[in-house]
Amino acid sequence: MLLLTEGRLGVFSSKTAAAILRFRGHDVAGIIDSTTAKRDVREFVPFAPRVPIFASVADAAACRPDSLYIGVAPVGGALPETMRRHVVDALMSGLHVVSGLHNFLGDDEQLAAPAKASGAVIHDVRRPPTEQIVASKLAAQCRCRRVLTVGTDCNVGKMFAALRLRDAVRERGIDGRFAATGQTGIMIEGWGTAIDAVVSDFAAGAAEQLVTRCADSQLCIVEGQGSLSHPGFSAVTLALLHGVCPHALVLVHHLGRATFSAPPRHALPNIGALIAAYEATAALVHPTRVVGIAVNSHGVDAAAAREERAALEQQFALPTCDLAVDDPGPMVEAIMQR
Amino acid sequence: MLLLTEGRLGVFSSKTAAAILRFRGHDVAGIIDSTTAKRDVREFVPFAPRVPIFASVADAAACRPDSLYIGVAPVGGALPETMRRHVVDALMSGLHVVSGLHNFLGDDEQLAAPAKASGAVIHDVRRPPTEQIVASKLAAQCRCRRVLTVGTDCNVGKMFAALRLRDAVRERGIDGRFAATGQTGIMIEGWGTAIDAVVSDFAAGAAEQLVTRCADSQLCIVEGQGSLSHPGFSAVTLALLHGVCPHALVLVHHLGRATFSAPPRHALPNIGALIAAYEATAALVHPTRVVGIAVNSHGVDAAAAREERAALEQQFALPTCDLAVDDPGPMVEAIMQR
Numbered sequence: 001m002l003l004l005t006e007g008r009l010g011v012f013s014s015k016t017a018a019a020i021l022r023f024r025g026h027d028v029a030g031i032i033d034s035t036t037a038k039r040d041v042r043e044f045v046p047f048a049p050r051v052p053i054f055a056s057v058a059d060a061a062a063c064r065p066d067s068l069y070i071g072v073a074p075v076g077g078a079l080p081e082t083m084r085r086h087v088v089d090a091l092m093s094g095l096h097v098v099s100g101l102h103n104f105l106g107d108d109e110q111l112a113a114p115a116k117a118s119g120a121v122i123h124d125v126r127r128p129p130t131e132q133i134v135a136s137k138l139a140a141q142c143r144c145r146r147v148l149t150v151g152t153d154c155n156v157g158k159m160f161a162a163l164r165l166r167d168a169v170r171e172r173g174i175d176g177r178f179a180a181t182g183q184t185g186i187m188i189e190g191w192g193t194a195i196d197a198v199v200s201d202f203a204a205g206a207a208e209q210l211v212t213r214c215a216d217s218q219l220c221i222v223e224g225q226g227s228l229s230h231p232g233f234s235a236v237t238l239a240l241l242h243g244v245c246p247h248a249l250v251l252v253h254h255l256g257r258a259t260f261s262a263p264p265r266h267a268l269p270n271i272g273a274l275i276a277a278y279e280a281t282a283a284l285v286h287p288t289r290v291v292g293i294a295v296n297s298h299g300v301d302a303a304a305a306r307e308e309r310a311a312l313e314q315q316f317a318l319p320t321c322d323l324a325v326d327d328p329g330p331m332v333e334a335i336m337q338r
Numbered sequence: 339m340l341l342l343t344e345g346r347l348g349v350f351s352s353k354t355a356a357a358i359l360r361f362r363g364h365d366v367a368g369i370i371d372s373t374t375a376k377r378d379v380r381e382f383v384p385f386a387p388r389v390p391i392f393a394s395v396a397d398a399a400a401c402r403p404d405s406l407y408i409g410v411a412p413v414g415g416a417l418p419e420t421m422r423r424h425v426v427d428a429l430m431s432g433l434h435v436v437s438g439l440h441n442f443l444g445d446d447e448q449l450a451a452p453a454k455a456s457g458a459v460i461h462d463v464r465r466p467p468t469e470q471i472v473a474s475k476l477a478a479q480c481r482c483r484r485v486l487t488v489g490t491d492c493n494v495g496k497m498f499a500a501l502r503l504r505d506a507v508r509e510r511g512i513d514g515r516f517a518a519t520g521q522t523g524i525m526i527e528g529w530g531t532a533i534d535a536v537v538s539d540f541a542a543g544a545a546e547q548l549v550t551r552c553a554d555s556q557l558c559i560v561e562g563q564g565s566l567s568h569p570g571f572s573a574v575t576l577a578l579l580h581g582v583c584p585h586a587l588v589l590v591h592h593l594g595r596a597t598f599s600a601p602p603r604h605a606l607p608n609i610g611a612l613i614a615a616y617e618a619t620a621a622l623v624h625p626t627r628v629v630g631i632a633v634n635s636h637g638v639d640a641a642a643a644r645e646e647r648a649a650l651e652q653q654f655a656l657p658t659c660d661l662a663v664d665d666p667g668p669m670v671e672a673i674m675q676r
Contacts, residue, residue: 196539235577
């Protein structure tokens with residue numbers, strides 16, 4: 001695949017591309033970005049494999065790519081105009097285009113003609129499933145163990161934690177699957193449903209369907225969304241909680257964060273109260289427990305992070321670790337025991 | 339308006355028509371139903387005003403109607419084929435058509451031509467608002483008092499309770515508004531949003547918008563949806579709970595109901611636990627209390643209903659009444675005091 005980042009290559013400015021480079025780097029043939037062509041990708045994304053940066057889709061032809069992934073998720077959800085020519089070039093040369101943008105590229109009339117001419121397909125990964133299902137606790141009948149990552153806020157690292165845990169259980173010989181619920185996760189894993197794009201009546205049903213697709217595995221690790229205590233996210237969070245019927249929850253927290261990242265940016269709830277709320281609300285449908293706390297130390301002073309993490313571990317007596325650096329062993333054990 | 343019930347006139351078989359006859363009977367010029375034409379509407383809907391039943395839209399012309407309301411909400415959400423000719427007749431003669439069907443009539447190609455020819459408009463009341471808003475607790479800044487009806491299950495009478503309470507407060511000189519969140523409520527009130535039809539990311543935002551539209555009133559009574567403890571409904575319920583930021587909740591319960599009406603039809607939760615769950619989950623965003631219990635005695639043996647109602651009143655020490663028959667005074671006081 002090629003990753004399109006035109007003018008935005010960076011860990012945060014092209015978050016989608018960065019996540020794909022981290023978790024699916026072996027599938028990336030190169031970056032398309034005329035503003036940084038020929039430079040070292042690691043100047044911009046330190047953890048990336050050393051893939052080339054090309055100025056155009058034509059320049060990347062020697063890599064024999066079969067698809068172009070849109071590597072950004074801009075506010076507003078539209079395709080940045082500077083990226084359009086690369087998308088047209090890709091479609092004209094027969095590359096499939098994969099997009100997590102809120103505005104569906106498949107509905108963009110300017111892109112329909114080049115796609116039709118070459119036979120290339122546009123995949124809008126946020127497009128909801130056509131089958132609309134009302135949840136009926138089917139997930140609880142699946143024999144796989146189910147884990148859901150939940151957060152103190154949005155954008156704390158719930159997808160990251162789920163993917164790290166999936167990798168950690170696989171290293172231990174457990175058949176763990178990752179069920180993606182957001183566009184970046186879907187682009188990494190190749191399947192999933194953007195739950196926040198599903199009509200609210202069917203959101204929990206869509207979550208349930210993800211689990212039933214993993215029913216024959218030992219463990220299904222579902223990527224969480226939002227937070228139960230923010231009015232803008234809580235309906236999506238609860239659709240997952242009640243659709244997935246998890247055996248265990250892993251709470252993800254960005255150390256040092258004290259207020260929500262979205263308006264009205266009010267104070268984050270007390271973590272003990274939030275754990276109790278997740279457990280009590282889940283139990284209305286299926287009992288579960290928070291079995292570990294995954295902390296995200298990104299951008300936090302190391303000493304302060306150590307202190308806050310130790311305090312959390314002591315207060316809640318749960319495995320508490322930064323899955324970017326720490327041994328995930330205790331958390332894997334907690335997940336598999338419950 | 340005319341109400342279309344073709345072959346289904348009845349309190350349950352044409353629930354939408356029955357609700358409009360109950361709450362908006364003075365606007366109904368007649369019923370369109372060739373299978374019961376010229377009979378007395380009260381044979382089928384005992385509480386209806388005595389409006390005529392016509393065999394066709396043409397027969398009703400003398401009433402000078404300006405619109406035809408689809409009076410049913412069939413499973414599957416499609417227009418029953420026996421109704422299609424009446425809808426075409428209505429549109430051809432310039433009557434606007436108002437529909438709460440899940441399948442939008444405005445997208446039905448067979449109906450587009452007659453509508454275009456006469457200039458008649460098709461209103462699909464379940465069509466979500468074009469503006470997509472992420473909730474940010476704006477409702478809590480509105481100066482109006484906010485009440486939300488919540489339920490032990492779906493289809494227990496949350497719309498009915500909200501409308502009865504609105505009428506009761508108005509009789510007491512309070513400027514109370516009804517905010518509709520489902521298709522029948524919207525058809526009765528003339529505005530509102532079917533929250534379960536909104537994409538889950540924006541469902542709470544849509545609820546918030548309903549409240550801000552009532553901000554200059556004394557009291558906004560929001561129609562609840564679903565139940566917090568059923569996986570198929572809870573996301574919509576929470577979108578309302580966190581979007582509306584209610585000062586007070588009224589719990590609605592159908593006496594004698596022991597299991598959920600939707601699969602997997604598991605047992606209803608203990609009512610005390612459910613009250614605690616509603617209050618605790620709401621409080622993650624805005625504190626509230628259940629201030630009364632509205633019981634629905636429909637189809638229940640009178641003695642058993644009296645007993646169960648008295649037991650609820652004693653257990654929770656809250657005003658507990660059947661708003662179809664009892665004095666709503668104590669509940670109105672409880673709502674306005676909190």
